Amino acid sequence: MSTSASEKSSILIVDDMEENLVALEAVLGSLDQQVVRAHSGEEALKAMLRQEFAVVLLDVLMPGMDGFETAANIKRLDQTKDVPIILLTGTDADTDYAYRGYAVGAADFLTKPFDPWLLRTKVNVFLELHRKNRQLAAQAEQLRRLLVGDGTSEETTEGAEAEGAQEGEKAGASEAGSADRLTEIVNRLAQIELLLRDEEGEASTGLADRISEMEHAVDTLRINEE
Structure with a gap:
């Protein structure tokens, strides 16, 4: 192919x-x-x-x-x-x-x-190393966008279109969007961790361990949000 x-x-x-x-x-x-x-x-x-x-x-x-x-x-x-x-x-x-x-x-x-x-x-x-590095950079950029709020999820878009909704409904949508964003952050962290695990060397392993800790911390925060 x-x-x-x-x-x-x-x-x-x-x-x-x-x-x-x-x-x-x-x-x-x-x-x-x-x-x-x-x-x-x-x-x-x-x-x-x-x-x-x-x-x-x-x-x-x-x-x-x-x-x-x-x-x-x-x-x-x-x-x-x-x-x-x-x-x-x-x-x-x-x-x-x-x-x-x-x-x-x-x-x-x-x-x-x-x-x-x-x-x-x-x-x-x-070539394979270069592909993995590009994937890692893309995942990191997507994660950065999620963390700083640059990304536009479906929930955020729908919330903007529902400008005339009641305040209680807006609050519920905001909470749901926050939980969904945390879920996506956890998924991005997991993907970055897998890419790092594929690399050889103590530096990659150590960074993967730190990513794993972040993943668990954000997952705990997501559960509390729900």
Whole structure:
């Protein structure tokens, strides 16, 4: 099943040789994501400032700004510092290339010629992480809207349309709307917690535990409202 345009993530491939870019596009084609080309480090940085990328595949040996310098510049910018970078290099690479790559913030390192299946697998890990992060950000934004009252629920809309209702009926509708809003907040917190539980690492687990505590506290408040 193909991915809709709104659900697709973007992958940036950077190499000064056109045939290498063509080969990378062919390998990544089955992932059904948007693949953007850059022929130099400078072009890559401009592309990353224009749009969001899930992962960057970056050739090490390029004229001018090489892969190490490009990676270092990517990590210096607040807008791009969290984008994972996979460095690519030839078989004649120096033995310290991997060390230098990780030192500038690369997430992974592959030597050409690489196994297409292995490359797709590594890229897919970062695509999945990017999808989860987007879901988490969307849930957090929806929760923020609920907490500050920016969201417009059906109950709120109906209450606005019933402007001429009696005061007692308005109070009842307000209480029902408050309980419904608390229920939706609990549901959003539960969804955020599940996304965090799927992530590895102590930080995600600790944050998920705190979200769980908030979930129980809001649920208790919802029950009292009812």
